[in-house]
Amino acid sequence: MSDDASASVPSPEKQKVVDVAPPKQVRVVSASSSVPSRIKEIWRCRELLLNLVSTEIKVKYKNSSLGLLWSMVAPATTLAIYWLVFGLVLKNGIPHFAIYLFSGIVFWNFFQTGVQTATGVVVQQAGIVKKVAFPREILAIAAVGTAAVYMFFQAIVLILFMIVVGNAPAWNLLPLLIPALLAAALISVALGIALSAVNVYLRDMQHLMEVVMMAWFWACPIVYSFWHSIYPHTDQHGLTWVYLLNPMTPIILTVQRVIYAHPVVHLTTDTANPHSLTQLLPPWPATSYLWMDLALIVVGLAATYGALAIFGRLEGNFAEEL
């Protein structure tokens, strides 16, 4: 390798590196590059991706004494408040409602933080984008990756809480979390890549996404129950499929099914009928969840491919727009 020849103090004989060098990688810079070649470039720079994620996290907590602990303090506080409010003040009767709520929120936060930071990332990192050559999609992917790390810390809080409260997940369904997570990640990456490029041209995107995300949050069965509150109404009109078009819905439902693990609950407020049961989560078998998540993975892959194509089209003029 040429690296070895020049690492030591070069002697004149050793310096003719070019003649014996192995075949060099060839890179073509032109107005259009195919999506497979973009994917190859991203894969080549995977180490940069990890570095960007760790940089982001290091920088965020650099000068604070508690450091990374802060990323757990906030979700822990949120969880404690939910437990207080919904367990003692606003009793809705659902046992361990804080866990039901928080399991959905953990996944939702991952999606929302990932997409929202990715949207602004190319504009925010204009300095690098204009001066250093690397596949820029990495910036958006790194934003989603950073969100995944935060999700990991929130998940730890959730696990600790579940141990304390003594609410076990559905152990046999635990592997379902993997396709759900993968689907959420792919959809976040696809949206993040596409929006980060669009945001360069339309800076409103960042603000628009805040509003969209707020509405999107309530379109997902995170705070309320899909089967209990939505399904009876949509089913009358045969419109349940419309509700399920929201890709985050099946993902959230999977997570709730696995983590909360009680599809049927006895409402604590319903003291009159001690034996009446409420269907909180859909009575679907595990395979339905699996198929939904697998379908979403396929959708996510296709969307990522499309997002890369969009990014490739828009990337050409980044340097002059930033």
Next chain:
Amino acid sequence: MSEQSAVTIEGVSKRFRLYHERGNSLKERIVKAGHARYEDLWALHDLSFDVKEGETIGILGHNGSGKSTLLKCICGVLQPTTGQVVVRGKLAGLLELGAGFQPELSGRDNVYLNGSMLGLSKKEVAKVFDEIVEFAELEQFIDNQVKFYSSGMYVRLGFAVAVSVKPDILVIDEVLAVGDERFQRKCLQRIREFKEQGRTIIVVTHSADQVKSICDRAVVLSHGNMLDIGTPGHAVQIFRDSLLGEEASRPVHEENQTVHKGDVTLLDIHCTHPGAVASLPFRSGDPVEITLVYTSSATVKGVVFSIEVHSPLGYLVLTASTLDLDEHLDLETGKGELTFSFDTWPFAGEEMKISGGILSRLGGVVYAWKEDACRLKTIYEGRSPGIVTLPVKASLKVATL
């Protein structure tokens, strides 16, 4: 130098769209949709050339000639509108030193981050880490946050990382103008090392001397067109001519007068023995007269005649100008000559290249300039090596103990 090309530029054009007060918000886009006013600016026009492996190529051009755009296309920071650039081998671009540094992180973390941006794995960075720190002379500060670095430390680290990548192709954009003189020399030395190792270097610079001293070939750009590609000496000449041509279109206002550029022309520069009739060979140490012959079609107040002498390797070794001699000169209409007389010509043996021209008194405008207009070769009868010879005596004093 092999025949394989390292970088091939094939019909590259780049268009910039300059919008007049376009908003980036959705509302403005919709309101102004369809009648957004813009101008197309072609920063590069159908450029094609090859950079061979192991070659050092300079890119010369005035401000706005498209040098940096071309460099960005080569690095892949910009995509050409049409055409393509084919790059064979690992390329490291020094478009801006320390671009991508995270001020909050330590120097150490930034070396790894920057290294991975340039395509190195963690292992590879670890291998050259000590070398980087040593080259940047930051042993003491490598674990400090980069935001506390001085600007000199910042660029030193940036340069050190970029050259440690050991790229096959190194692309440098005027970044050598940073750091103190000692560090600049160190950078130049590293670049020469790269050159000797058979790596390809593409460098953009304003300094004609730098082009002459490190480049094998040079490209001259003007308004996105390639004027010339050739030997550095020739390219510098074309570059200076193009600068003159550029200026020629604009009348000059200086010293309460308006001068049009065609008004002053330099006809010839020649070297003679003082008073000699026939041309005799020159010997080192002989007196020499260098004469600039000009014509002027207008009266021009306040002009400066200037000459530059370059060594065969392209180093500037001697300048003389009437400004430094405190001569206040005005040109009358007509033909004339100005002679610089040297009592002794101190150069030994080498063939010196002489350039000269006529400038405005404040030096802002070049009325006429001839690059490499004549050459002066001397016969050297001494024995000591070196390019300059001066009368010298030796005397020995012995102190008895």
